[in-house]
Amino acid sequence: MAAGTISRIRLENFMCHSSLHIELGEHVNFITGQNGSGKSAILTALCVAFGCRAKNTQRAASLKDFIKTGCSYASILVDINNHGEDAFKPEVFGNVIILERRITESSSSTVLKDQHGRKVAHRKDDLVEIIEHFNIDVENPCVIMSQDKSREFLHSGNDKDKFKFFFKATLLQQVNDLLGSIRKNLNVVDSIVEELERSIMPVLKELDDIQDKIKNMEHIEEIAHEIENLKKKLAWAWVYDVDKKIGEQTEKLEKLRERIPACQERIDRNTAIIEEVRKEFIVKKENVRSFLEKTQEVRRMKEKMQHDIHEAVKLKMDLEKEHARGMQVLNKMNTRVRRLEVQVHEFQLKRMQQTQAEVFQVEDSIWELQQEINSANLCATRLSEEEKKLSEELQDIIKSISDIGKEIDEDGRRINHLKSQIEDLRRRQHDKQLASDCWSLAVDCALGRLLDAFIVSCHKDSLILRECAKEVKYHNLQIIIYDFAKPRLDIPNHLLPSTTHPTILSVIHSKNPTILNVLVDQGHTERQVLVQDYEVGKSVAFDKRIRNLKEVYTSDGCKMFCRGSVETILPPNRKWRAGRLCTSLGEKIIEIENETAEIKKINSERWDLKGKLVIDRDNINSKLRTLKRKREDEEQHLERKKVQLDDTKKISIANKHDTAVDTSELEAEMMQVKEDIGNKELVLEKINLKLTDALREENDKRASYKNFIGSAHAEMGSISDAEHELQLVEEKINDAQQDKAHYEGVMERKVLAPIKMAESELTDLQQLHQEYFEKASRICAEKEVEALGGVGGSTLEQLSDRINKLNQKFQQESRRYTETIDDLRALHDKKGRKILRKQQMYAGFRGKLNACQKALDLRWRKFQRNAGLLKRQLTWLFNEHLGKKGISGHINVDYKNEVLSVDLTMPQDASRDTVRDTRGLSGGERSFSTLCFTLALHGMTEAPFRAMDEFDVFMDAVSRKISLDTLVDFAVAQGSQWIFITPHDISMVKAGDRIKKQQMAAPRG
Secondary structure, eight states: OOTTOEEEEEEEEETTEEEEEEEOOSSEEEEEOOTTSSHHHHHHHHHHHTTOOTGGGTSOSSGGGGBOTTOSEEEEEEEEEOOSTTOSSHHHHTTEEEEEEEEESSOEEEEEEOTTSOEEEOOHHHHHHHHHHHTOOTTSTTTEEOHHHHHHHHHOOOHHHHHHHHHHHTTHHHHHHHHHHHHHHHHHHHHHHHHHHHHTHHHHHHHHHHHHHHHTTTHHHHHHHHHHHHHHHHHHHHHHHHHHHHHHHHHHHHHHHTTHHHHHHHHHHHHHHHHHHHHHHHHHHHHHHHHHHHHHHHHHHHHHHHHHHHHHHHHHHHHHHHHHHHHHHHHHHHHHHHHHHHHHHHHHHHHHHOOHHHHHHHHHHHHHHHHHHHHHHHHHHHHHHHHHHHHHHHHHHHHHHHHHHHHHHHHHHHHHHHHHHHHHHHHTTTTOEESOGGGHHHHHHHHGGGGGOEEESSHHHHHHHHHHHHHTTOOSOOEEEOOTTSOOOOOOGGGSOSSSSOBHHHHEEOSOHHHHHHHHHHHOGGGEEEESSHHHHHIIIIISOOTTOOEEEETTOOEEEEETTEEEEEOOOTTSOOOSSOSOHHHHHHHHHHHHHHHHHHHHHHHHHHHHHHHHHHHHHHHHHHHHHHHHHHHHHHHHHHHHHHHHHHHHHHHHSOOOOOOHHHHHHHHHHHHHHHHHHHHHHHHHHHHHHHHHHHHHHHHHHHHHHHHHHHHHHHHHHHHHHHHHHHHHHHHHHHHHHHHHHHIIIIIIHHHHHHHHHHHHHHHHHHHHHHHHHHHOOHHHHHHTTOSTTOOHHHHHHHHHHHHHHHHHHHHHTOSOHHHHHHHHHHHHHHHHHHHHHHHHHHHHHHHHHHHHHHHHHHHHHHHHHHHHHHHHHHHHHHGGGTOEEEEEEETTTTEEEEEEEOTTOTTOOOBOOGGGSOHHHHHHHHHHHHHHHHTTOOOSEEEEESTTTTOOHHHHHHHHHHHHHHHHHHOSEEEEEESSOOTTSOOBTTEEEEEOOOOOO
16 A cells, blocks of 8 residues: 555544544545444544644534543544555554544643554654655645535635635645745845945945045154154143142141141140049049949848748748648538537437337338329420420421522522523613514524624734633633625525525614624525424425525424435424524513512512511420420429438338447547547647748738838939939040040141141152153253243143143054055055955855846746646646536636636536536535536645545535546546545445445434
8 A cells, every 4th residue: 555545543432433443445435324423523533633623623622522422532543554665764663654642631642653553752743744744734625625624615605715725735825935935035135245235335435544544644743743842841841830839838838837736735625624534533433333332232132031021921821721721621520520410319319219100101201202203204204295396396497497598599599590681681672683573592593602703803803802701701702703894795586595484684684784794604594494383394494405495494493404315303402592582672571570570579478488487486496495494393303202212211221120229439430530620620720820920920021121122222312323423424534535536636637647748748849849850851951941932821731631632643643554655555455455356256146146036036937837837737627527517617716816716607508608606506516516626626736645525415416426436537547545425325336446335334313
């Protein structure tokens, strides 16, 4: 098999297929089956496997939509033959390249495997390299023509779309883009050469400047002579200037020496003040030190007294705790004595009262207690049952209140929903109108999501609209770009369905022509017919075979259509939101408002019922609490009676024993306890005495501490006054020292330092005068300067500025004329030769660029000539295929306006008028002409395999047989691999070695 052809396709969980294996032949392959069997899914899988985007397949919005419902992934495996000279990297992949595309809910991946199933690559660039090597372009209709592309071309009357189809299929688009990029590059090179040519202009100007330099060399000597004279004047000007500065410095030094006595007198006065205040400071400091020593002693005594008070308090608290424990023990002993006395008394009383009558009385008491216990038990049981009944009744009421609350909330949400419907209907009250309300549901089902679409005039507006929708979190936005300036479409009668029943376009009333145009272009409403009932719809859709009829809709939303021999009836979608189109929106608003008022009325009754139930709940709660208290009281009474019964029984049993009881042990124990009580009381008296002493000691120490703190505060006040006085003395010392330091600084900085500096400067000036005089004498005599006019009227700065300017001018001229006149002439000749070579080189560049431009123009003329030849070749091949059915035609291609028109002459047309719009033909003629046009393009293009889906749509039997014979002959003659998909019978195709037929399984019900 040839390299690049497809040998096998395997699908798993893709669209309607759970698992599908298709083996393809080397030449012609027919795949047939009923509608819904998944034939078109095979071509869709090929497009997705070779990198086509989901939207470009026109079958889904995203890749995850291809995953079969209920599954988590989908898988596509395509086996590509890799034999022969055109094989792609056979040493890596072998004879077969396995392309695997796996799709999940969140991602997708592509894997390339060799013939043994081993993974070789996974990058997208590797897949692109294989596609470019085998020249596989699945988005080119000449390679894969899906049923959507076929139908789109069949019904498309747009000449620009046909031109794009032809321009891309013949690779003219690619050559045109390549020539355009070359022309762009040549323009860039032309600008570079122009820039180079402009770059030598400054050098030519430089040659002229060198010539000017040669002419102006004589001025340099005059400038140098003038500089020499000025330097002589400047040398003696420095001597005269130093003489002047020496006189000024001498006067300044005398003034500074006059300031010394005043500063020294201020310094001496501050020194005497410092000595006097320092003596006072020493005395004050000694007083403060003694006060501080006393303060430390006071602090130590204070801490000791605080510690003594803490110890006294701790002792008192320990004695109080010990006294409390003793009192508890004493109370327990007294209680034990009282109990022992009671027991002795009881034993003595029993000894005197044990008679037969008492025994009978005890038995009567037991019987009476038993009766009371039985009565109390019955009462407690009855109260428990009543409490249980009230609890159950309370739970029922609480459940009823909860159910009513849920119903009220549900009605509230229903009211809000109805209000939103009312607002929606009021907004749409003037937007959409129908001729009659009976067609509201049918038009709603036919147009579907098209009613929710937004229409904009340009791509920029669509982007702004999408941003607005994103901000309000509005998803599934459908936007249609349409020209608002386009007038309403005028549809000829021969393009409308020939029936008396209304079309959807005829029942929709709108003042906006753009809305009607979009409904025609996008929804084909002019070919969708409306009928009243099911039987009439079947008659119109299937029996009459009306031309230009696309679909039939009944008034209840049932959809009927016929595709070839297949008749389809779809029931209405019950989940669809009806009522969006209605002429009597006001009545519908009133109906919804009445429904809202009824719900509010029912809600009010529920609120009243809920209030009554709440009152009943509160009453039952009150009764329940009362019953609970009674039951608890009765149970307590029952327990008390049981205890009395037990005590009486114990007394009866005790009476039956020997009444002679010896109380000597109890009396001995009682005497021992009384003796212990006396001892404990003596201990407590001792503790009380200690506690009294501890309290008195604590109070004494607290009083001493208070007195000590009072006297310490008085002493601390004296210390504060002494410290304040010491601080004042110290501030006086600091002020005097600051004044002394200030005048000493003034003496040092403003008197002595300037005097020393002035004396140093005077010495320097004298030395400088001597130095300048010697230098000036070496330069020239003073008489020469006087002969030149002296330096009167000119300062050093003026002379220096003039010399600097002349030096700058001299240096500039020297830099410009550093060479001799001969050197400048040699430089001029050298630069001239260099410029000449560059001019010759740039001229060569210009010549080559012109040659390239001529070659490009020649290529462009050849491209235009080839485009014309391809146009003729397309017409010849088109006529050749049309002739098999007796039709003739001509293809007009306008490359300037980028339009392509098809002219057909039908054999049965006696007038021999030329048909220019394929929509004016019958379905079969339109499909056959499209097939001929496609085969003509196939003959002009190359690809390892080609596929066509439902190529015989709308063909009659004769056209289908001619088309099949034409396709098979063309495919066998061309030699490449072909895949044909059709729902019709292909038994008329002759079997052969190069033809393989496959039947898809019928779809499950």
